[in-house]
Amino acid sequence: MDKREFESDMTRFILEDKRNIVENVRIFEAPLFTYGSPVDSMYQDLKDKKEANLPDLILPKEWLSSAKTCIAGFLPFTEQVRFANRGGDWAAQEWLYARIEGQAFINELLQRGTAYLKGKNCDTVVPSLSENFHSIENMGSNDWFTDGESYTSTWSERHNAYICGLGTFGLSKGLITKKGIAGRYFSWITEADFEKNHRTYSRIYEYCTQCGACIHRCPVEAINEKTGKNHDICAVFLNNTRKRFSPRYGCGKCQCGVPCEHQIPDKNKKAAEA
Template sequence: MLKLEDIVRVSEDYVKASSLNFVEEMENLQLWENTILFGVASADDPIFEDYKKPEIIGPHHISPKEWMPEAQSVISFFLHYSDRVRKTNYSPDYPSTEWLYGRIEGDYVNIALRKYICETLIESGEKAISPSDDPRWLRLGFNSNWSERHAAYAAGLGTFSLSRHLITKKGSAGRFGSIITSAKLEPIKRPYTDPFEYCNKCGACFPRCPAQAITEKGKEQEPCSHFVHGIVEVENAPRFGCGKCTTKVPCENGIPGPANK
């Protein structure tokens, strides 16, 4: 029977060996770091029903057992952008080209890893699906019927921030993926109780945002989306992205300490 540590090991080996993780035309830009954070939640965790509340995600959120009746566990992982992707994005105002590759070509790695983990579980005799790649996955306005960040929160990977990212012990400059499986894995005990526990409200992300979308009340989706899609994507299609609020800030690479105010 597969254990979480087996899944971590084969996943890290997979990403290390994947040519998708390097962009030749960008001087062999490495997109993701070699270490991947993993978390696990029980498919029966009542938090997934809570996510159906309108003030959290909404009734359109599909719970693990609705995605797959045999579901026992939800595996979530965090891919952290490489040093080069993050540091080139320290400049103000406009995302670096490296970041745009990280956002789009990096997602190909994320998709391939989700597929690889599903295949590994299926080969071991389990059932597995990745909701984000399932034909039932739906985007509804600014959210969807399966949230990778909420799955990560449930799986013990981190807590939300004013910039609406999830802060993990490796920071917030990265992306999440998740798998629902029939494999019964030991759930991770969430090391937090408050959904915003790791965000120290320092405000460093406010002036980083070219769209002035973040304040002490949180992030407004409209101006962010307009900047990312209405400006950056129009000039760089098929690539888009921004990530200024997760780079050159105290929560870029870890859980920030208390804010100096």
């Protein structure tokens, strides 16, 4: 199947649909897409705790036995959203819109993409919208490599994006793409046989310069140079934002005002230059 036609339809929807604008704030820029194999051995590695602690992970072929492609997407936040969230200790209003209304818009995108692919007679599953999707958070501090209890889920957008070649992780546990770290991820598993992308990296933190900028940006010191993000501390703060901004919540400070905000960072630059 021609990926250009699919991407063109999805991109047009993102850039033209009015639901991508909330209170005169445009949420997302044009997306990135990558395509991976549903039988990539790294999915099993995730489940077996060789790369991450995701014992509940449902493998792509378990989501859809006839799957031929895993599609990973990234929607970068606009400069308006990112700029607003660079200041202060609490999430900017623009960021809260991007986090909550933005996710609702992504769900619309996922449904549109599913309809498109099924219209081409290709059965398609969206794990994040499936009744079989669940996640458990706030179970303990975790890193990609820990064996103890931690965040777990039946599907991980970030790990799928890493496997499909979209980017590598940073200290804040976000995924750094060629359009940066500030944005949202999404995916389809489909029978459509798209040409696959090849990972251009070999290390999990390859794009991260370990500059420490995200450490200083975190309002509750939840990120450590040696162990990365402590999800317990982060989760408590997010719960506080939910109380403050209900029905919205969010933070994203570690994704804004850092060298990897909207690009792969220059390894020759220091954190102080961000």
